[in-house]
Amino acid sequence: MTTIEGSSQLPSGTPTPSVKTIRRAPVARRIVALFRSNEEHAWRWGARVASIIPLAALVFAITVLALKAWPAIKVNGIGFLTGTEWKTGSSYGAIVHTDGVAHPLGVQYGLWPMIVGTLQTSFIAVVIALPISVGAAFALTERMPGWISRPLGFAIELLAGVPSVLIGLWGVLTLGPLLATHVYPHIAAVMPDVPVLRYFRGPTGHGLGLLTAGIVLALMIVPIIASTTRDLFLGVPPLPKEGASALGMTEAEVARRVTLPWVRSGIIGATVLGLGRALGETIAVFLITGSILHIAPNVYSPMSTIAALILGQLDATGTDGTGFAVATLAEAGLVLAVISVAVNLAARVIVNRTGRLMAPVGA
Amino acid sequence: MAVTNVAYPRTRGRRIREVLFRAATVVALVLVIGPAVWIVVEIVNRAVPHWRWSVITTPLHQTSGGLSGPIVGSLLLMVGVLVVAGSIGVMAGIHLGEMVRPRRSGKTGGSLLRTASEVLSGFPSIVLGYVGYVALVVGLHWGFSFLPAVLILSMMVIPYIAKSTETAIRQVPTTYREGAEALGMSMGYGLRKVVLKSAAPGIVTGLLLALAIAGGETAPLIYTAGFASNVPTSLIHAQFPYLTYPVFTFFQLPNKQANYLAYDAALILLVIVLLLLVASRVIVARTQRHAEGRR
Numbered sequence: 001m002t003t004i005e006g007s008s009q010l011p012s013g014t015p016t017p018s019v020k021t022i023r024r025a026p027v028a029r030r031i032v033a034l035f036r037s038n039e040e041h042a043w044r045w046g047a048r049v050a051s052i053i054p055l056a057a058l059v060f061a062i063t064v065l066a067l068k069a070w071p072a073i074k075v076n077g078i079g080f081l082t083g084t085e086w087k088t089g090s091s092y093g094a095i096v097h098t099d100g101v102a103h104p105l106g107v108q109y110g111l112w113p114m115i116v117g118t119l120q121t122s123f124i125a126v127v128i129a130l131p132i133s134v135g136a137a138f139a140l141t142e143r144m145p146g147w148i149s150r151p152l153g154f155a156i157e158l159l160a161g162v163p164s165v166l167i168g169l170w171g172v173l174t175l176g177p178l179l180a181t182h183v184y185p186h187i188a189a190v191m192p193d194v195p196v197l198r199y200f201r202g203p204t205g206h207g208l209g210l211l212t213a214g215i216v217l218a219l220m221i222v223p224i225i226a227s228t229t230r231d232l233f234l235g236v237p238p239l240p241k242e243g244a245s246a247l248g249m250t251e252a253e254v255a256r257r258v259t260l261p262w263v264r265s266g267i268i269g270a271t272v273l274g275l276g277r278a279l280g281e282t283i284a285v286f287l288i289t290g291s292i293l294h295i296a297p298n299v300y301s302p303m304s305t306i307a308a309l310i311l312g313q314l315d316a317t318g319t320d321g322t323g324f325a326v327a328t329l330a331e332a333g334l335v336l337a338v339i340s341v342a343v344n345l346a347a348r349v350i351v352n353r354t355g356r357l358m359a360p361v362g363a
Numbered sequence: 364m365a366v367t368n369v370a371y372p373r374t375r376g377r378r379i380r381e382v383l384f385r386a387a388t389v390v391a392l393v394l395v396i397g398p399a400v401w402i403v404v405e406i407v408n409r410a411v412p413h414w415r416w417s418v419i420t421t422p423l424h425q426t427s428g429g430l431s432g433p434i435v436g437s438l439l440l441m442v443g444v445l446v447v448a449g450s451i452g453v454m455a456g457i458h459l460g461e462m463v464r465p466r467r468s469g470k471t472g473g474s475l476l477r478t479a480s481e482v483l484s485g486f487p488s489i490v491l492g493y494v495g496y497v498a499l500v501v502g503l504h505w506g507f508s509f510l511p512a513v514l515i516l517s518m519m520v521i522p523y524i525a526k527s528t529e530t531a532i533r534q535v536p537t538t539y540r541e542g543a544e545a546l547g548m549s550m551g552y553g554l555r556k557v558v559l560k561s562a563a564p565g566i567v568t569g570l571l572l573a574l575a576i577a578g579g580e581t582a583p584l585i586y587t588a589g590f591a592s593n594v595p596t597s598l599i600h601a602q603f604p605y606l607t608y609p610v611f612t613f614f615q616l617p618n619k620q621a622n623y624l625a626y627d628a629a630l631i632l633l634v635i636v637l638l639l640l641v642a643s644r645v646i647v648a649r650t651q652r653h654a655e656g657r658r
Binding site: 036038039040041042043044046047048049050051052053054055057058060061064065068131132133134135136138139140142143152154155156157158159161162163164165166167168169170172173174219222223226250251252253255276279280281282283286287307310311314326329330333336337340341343344345348 | 377380381383384385387388389390391392394395396398399400401402403405406409450451452453454455457458459461462475476478479480481482483484485486487488489490491493494497498501502518521522525549550551552554555572575576578579580581582585586607610611614615625629632633636637639640644
């Protein structure tokens with residue numbers, strides 16, 4: 001700074017060639033100084049802007065989907081949710097206009113089989129994953145020394161980190177054929193012809209279908225439920241358990257009457273979180289369900305889910321010159337997003353409520 | 364914490380139930396751990412007999428050759444996500460953990476931003492991929508390419524990074540901040556030198572996990588990156604390779620060469636993800652030991 005002031009005091013006739021070079025260093029230093037003195041502002045504003053981005057991204061995603069889906073919503077109507085046929089129409093036929101929206105002749109889009117498929121696979125996954133996860137969490141927390149349970153806990157985290165395409169690969173090449181040859185025929189043979197269990201009868205196929213997809217999905221959500229449940233169990237204070245045990249309860253009774261009730265809503269929250277993951281899972285489900293767009297007649301038959309449908313229809317969006325297929329898939333995406341966001345929010349509400357409830361009780 | 368001194372049940376029914384309970388928990392544990400091990404063993408088994416190291420360096424031609432393009436592509440995607448989602452996610456986490464003032468009711472503030480972040484993390488990845496396809500690939504005429512892929516993957520993992528950063532920052536003891544202030548540090552300087560330094564292991568762990576998620580993702584990439592054999596030089600208008608695509612498509616082709624490439628890609632992907640997970644684990648374990656030692 002002083003050099004610049006000095007240079008301005010030079011006689012007016014003197015050439016000042018060095019001003020630029022002199023100024024350069026102070027400017028850089030001035031910027032650093034500016035940052036130093038305003039570091040708090042830099043952090044605050046950077047953080048403020050960054051924290052708005054998730055909200056902006058969410059609004060952006062929903063807006064894009066809704067705008068894109070609007071023509072499809074107008075034409076497909078309520079039949080989109082209840083219809084059972086998925087016809088992309090003739091790509092060579094005449095272009096028809098309905099309500100001012102151009103679409104190929106003979107389009108009929110019904111998402112119902114995929115909605116049912118999404119709910120079926122996720123339901124099977126949760127039914128399988130919940131007891132296994134809770135049991136494993138019990139084994140990890142109550143019955144094991146740390147040097148065993150810590151590596152096993154890491155194995156669970158590892159399962160959470162395995163890319164879903166690898167689990168899909170394993171499901172198609174290994175698990176599916178194995179179940180189809182050694183397990184499913186035996187189940188199908190012994191199941192009686194009564195409601196619900198009826199769906200376990202009939203041809204068992206090649207192992208690609210509803211039940212295999214549900215089992216694989218269960219594997220993918222087990223880490224979510226199991227690791228949360230383990231943390232919850234570790235958070236249960238020892239005094240109530242010791243008290244119950246002093247009253248003569250066995251470990252199973254302590255588990256059922258003290259530990260589980262203590263963390264019940266936390267487990268429900270984790271389960272719903274896993275359900276949300278199962279609803280949106282795409283690649284593994286796409287590979288394993290067989291992607292047939294109908295409601296599965298029995299639990300072994302191929303079917304599809306909304307997520308797998310969106311993935312599988314990429315080519316169809318290219319062949320539809322009117323862009324109506326793109327709009328319809330956006331509508332399907334909107335339906336899936338609404339379902340899974342609702343499920344996720346429900347889970348957060350449950351988890352948050354337990355967080356508040358648990359704190360004073362344990363003290 | 365286990366209750367060791369358990370009363371021996373007197374009636375046979377309770378004894379049987381106790382044994383059944385213990386057996387059930389062990390079976391459940393095996394059912395959880397077993398498949399994890401099984402998947403890893405299966406992938407190694409399929410890849411190793413035909414493994415050749417040249418896969419890593421040879422470029423891909425249609426469905427034969429090597430995987431150098433997809434490997435570099437996947438790593439570049441992860442770097443892109445680290446830059447975009449890392450900076451935004453960490454800054455958002457700092458905001459939620461350090462900047463927002465508590466509400467008058469005593470609850471932590473910023474609940475709208477936090478809820479938005481949570482809703483975004485619950486958004487199905489395929490739907491986000493479709494948004495990228497509609498808005499960026501088609502809408503902005505970017506075509507299947509690197510930039511939309513990175514932006515959409517970043518949208519997916521920003522909530523994770525923000526959440527882990529917020530958690531890490533909240534775990535820094537208040538006394539540290541008070542100490543920094545007592546030493547005359549400005550808020551920004553103290554944040555950088557004290558709070559972020561203490562929270563760094565947690566933040567890095569979150570970043571590594573986010574990278575593992577981004578690196579293993581397939582569905583949104585198919586809708587945003589497309590696929591090419593080799594890494595293009597352009598950020599947009601050029602389809603981009605990544606490792607999950609060969610796994611997804613090549614294993615079903617009636618062509619042994621392609622199948623082997625799929626298994627190789629699966630193994631490489633698994634190794635990358637495992638390295639990231641183990642690295643995050645090591646960081647957590649080290650800092651824990653450090654913290655215990657200081658106490």
